[in-house]
Amino acid sequence: MLAEAHLSAIIQSSDDAIxxxxxxGTVVSWNPAAARIFGYxxxxxxxxxxxxxxxxxxQDEEDDIMARIVRGERVxxxxxxxxxxxxxxxxxxxxxxxxxxxxxxxxxxxxxxxxITEQFAAEAALKESELRLRMLADNISQLAWxxxxxxxxxxxxxxxxxxxxxxxxxxVSGASEPHHPDHRDRALAKYLEHVAAGREWEDTFPLRARxxxxxxxxxxxxxxxxxxxNIVYWFGTATDVNDLLEKEEQIRVLLMEVNHRSKNMxxxxxxxxxxxxxxxxxxxxxxxxxxxxxxxxxxxxxxxxWSTIPMDExxxxxxxxxxxxxxxxxxxxxxxxxxxxRTAEIIGMALNxxxxxxxxxxxxSVAQGVVALTWEETRDGRFIAQWRESGGPRVHxxxxxxxxxTLIRHIPARSLNADVILEYSQPGLLWRLECEAAVARGxxx
Numbered sequence: 001m002l003a004e005a006h007l008s009a010i011i012q013s014s015d016d017a018i019x020x021x022x023x024x025g026t027v028v029s030w031n032p033a034a035a036r037i038f039g040y041x042x043x044x045x046x047x048x049x050x051x052x053x054x055x056x057x058x059q060d061e062e063d064d065i066m067a068r069i070v071r072g073e074r075v076x077x078x079x080x081x082x083x084x085x086x087x088x089x090x091x092x093x094x095x096x097x098x099x100x101x102x103x104x105x106x107x108x109x110x111x112x113x114x115x116i117t118e119q120f121a122a123e124a125a126l127k128e129s130e131l132r133l134r135m136l137a138d139n140i141s142q143l144a145w146x147x148x149x150x151x152x153x154x155x156x157x158x159x160x161x162x163x164x165x166x167x168x169x170x171x172v173s174g175a176s177e178p179h180h181p182d183h184r185d186r187a188l189a190k191y192l193e194h195v196a197a198g199r200e201w202e203d204t205f206p207l208r209a210r211x212x213x214x215x216x217x218x219x220x221x222x223x224x225x226x227x228x229x230n231i232v233y234w235f236g237t238a239t240d241v242n243d244l245l246e247k248e249e250q251i252r253v254l255l256m257e258v259n260h261r262s263k264n265m266x267x268x269x270x271x272x273x274x275x276x277x278x279x280x281x282x283x284x285x286x287x288x289x290x291x292x293x294x295x296x297x298x299x300x301x302x303x304x305x306w307s308t309i310p311m312d313e314x315x316x317x318x319x320x321x322x323x324x325x326x327x328x329x330x331x332x333x334x335x336x337x338x339x340x341x342r343t344a345e346i347i348g349m350a351l352n353x354x355x356x357x358x359x360x361x362x363x364x365s366v367a368q369g370v371v372a373l374t375w376e377e378t379r380d381g382r383f384i385a386q387w388r389e390s391g392g393p394r395v396h397x398x399x400x401x402x403x404x405x406t407l408i409r410h411i412p413a414r415s416l417n418a419d420v421i422l423e424y425s426q427p428g429l430l431w432r433l434e435c436e437a438a439v440a441r442g443x444x445x
Contacts, residue, residue: 017092017113020099023070025050025062028108037092037115039085050111053082055089069098069109079116091120140237143207143217147234151195160238165210180206180214191221198223198231207238215242308338308442311375311385318351326364330355334375337383340442346415347385347433353407354387354431363392363428383440389428397424416440 011018017034021027027050030042038045038053054062058081065075075096081089092113099108138158146155156168164178179187183205194201201221206214221236315332322330339347351373355364363369369392375385389395398405405422408431413420418435438444 015114017111017115019045019050019111019113020108021050021111022108023066023106025066034113037084037090037113038082044085055081055083065096066109069096070106072098072106074098079120082113090115091117141239143238145236145238147195147221147236149195149231149233151192151234153236163209164207178208180208187219194221195234201236204241215240216245217241308340309344311337311339314339314344314348315351315373318348319355321352322355322359322364326359329364329367329369330371330373332373334373334385335377337375337377337437337440339440343416343440343442346412350408350412350431350433351387353404354429357404358389358392358429361393362395363389366392368392369428377437377440381437383435383437385433387429387431389430392428394426395424395429 011029011031014031014033017037018029018031019027019034020029027045027048030040030045032042034045035041051059051062061080068075075094077093077095079091079093082092084090093116094114095112097110098106099110101107140157140159143160143163144157145153145160147153161168166178177184187203187205190203191201200223202219204216204218207217208214217238218241219236219238221234223231224233224235226232311334312332319327319330319332358364358369358371363371370390372388372390373386375383377383409420409422412418412433412435416433416435416439418433418439420434421430421432423430436444
C-alpha cells in the first residue's frame with residue numbers, strides 16, 4: 001500500500017502528462033499535469049478516446065502506436081503535434097509503454113507526454129539564427145573564420161574554402177596552408193602576439209588561391225568577449241586588396257614620374273635663372289635655395305601619395321639646408337598635426353627663408369646662437385607656429401620689403417588667412433603665425 005501511495009504521489013505531482021488508456025484508446029486515468037498541458041479536466045477525458053487530442057492528419061500515429069503496444073513493444077520518445085482543448089496545437093515529446101496484467105497479458109498502454117513547445121520554439125529560433133548567420137557568412141565577399149581564445153581556428157566560411165580549395169580538416173590540423181612561405185612566420189608571430197595580449201589584429205599578406213596564384217589580403221581579427229570581459233572567441237576576416245594595391249603601385253610610379261619631370265623643369269628654370277642673372281650671385285643663390293625648398297616639399301608629397309604632411313617631417317625637410325652643425329642649433333618641437341599640401345608648401349617656404357636668413361645674418365651665423373621653433377594646435381582650434389632667434393648678432397629691420405618678406409609674411413597671411421608677426425628685436429628675430437587649425441589641415445578654405 002505504501003508503494004502504491006508513493007507511486008500515486010509521483011504521478012499526481014509530475015510535470016509531465018501521465019495517461020493510461022485501454023487497447024481501444026479509451027482514457028482510463030488523467031493526472032493534473034495532463035489537465036494543465038491539454039486543457040481538459042480529468043472528468044472531461046476519462047472514458048473518452050485519446051484520439052480527441054490528435055490532429056486529423058496524425059491519426060495514423062495512434063494506429064501505429066497501438067499496433068506496437070499490442071505486440072508488446074515500447075514506443076520510445078518521439079516528437080509530435082497534439083491539440084489542446086481550445087484547438088491550439090502544441091508540440092510534445094511522447095513515450096508509450098504496454099500495461100501488463102498479473103498474468104502478463106497486455107491490457108492497455110501508459111503514455112508520458114512532455115510539453116516541448118517552448119523548447120522547440122527556442123531551438124527553432126536558434127536554428128533560424130544560425131541559418132541567417134550562415135547565409136550572411138557564406139555570402140559576404142570576405143573570407144571569414146572563428147578561432148578559440150588561444151588563436152586556434154575552428155571554423156571558416158564558404159568563401160574561404162571556395163578561394164583556397166582546402167578542406168576543413170587540412171586547415172585546422174595545419175596540414176594545408178594557404179599562406180605564402182615568405183610571409184607566414186612574420187604574420188603568424190604578429191597574430192599570436194595580439195592574441196596573447198587580447199588586442200585587435202590587422203595585417204596584410206598574400207594567400208594562395210586554389211589555382212596556385214597568390215593574392216594580397218587585408219586580414220583583421222577582433223576578440224569576442226563574454227559579460228565578464230573574458231575572450232571566448234576571435235572573429236576574423238580577410239579582404240582581397242590585391243587590385244587596390246596594384247592600383248596604388250601604379251599611382252606611386254606615376255607620381256614618381258611626375259616628380260622626376262617637375263624636377264627636370266626646375267633644373268631648366270634654375271639654368272635659365274643662372275644665365276639671366278649671372279651678374280648677381282646673391283640672387284642666384286637665394287633663387288636656388290627657394291627651388292630646393294619647393295623640391296623638398298614635393299618629395300614629401302610624393303612619398304605620402306599627395307596627401308597630408310606631418311609638420312615635423314616638413315620641418316626636417318626644410319631645415320636640411322642648414323647642415324648638421326647649424327641644424328643642431330635649431331630646437332624644434334610641437335604637437336602632431338598633419339598639414340595640407342598647400343599649407344605645407346606655404347609654411348615650408350617661409351621656414352626655408354627664415355633658416356637662410358638666420359644662417360647668413362641671424363642666430364645661426366654664430367656658434368652660440370639658438371633658434372626655438374615650436375608649433376601647436378590649441379584647444380580652441382588654432383594652429384600656431386613660432387620661430388624665435390636668440391644669442392646671435394643684433395638684427396635690424398630691413399629698409400625695404402623684398403620677396404623674402406613676401407614669403408615670410410604676406411603669402412601666409414593672405415593664403416592661410418593668418419595673423420603673422422615679424423619682429424626684429426634685441427634678443428633676435430621673432431616670426432609668429434596663427435591661423436585656424438582647420439585651414440592648416442586643409443579641412444576648410
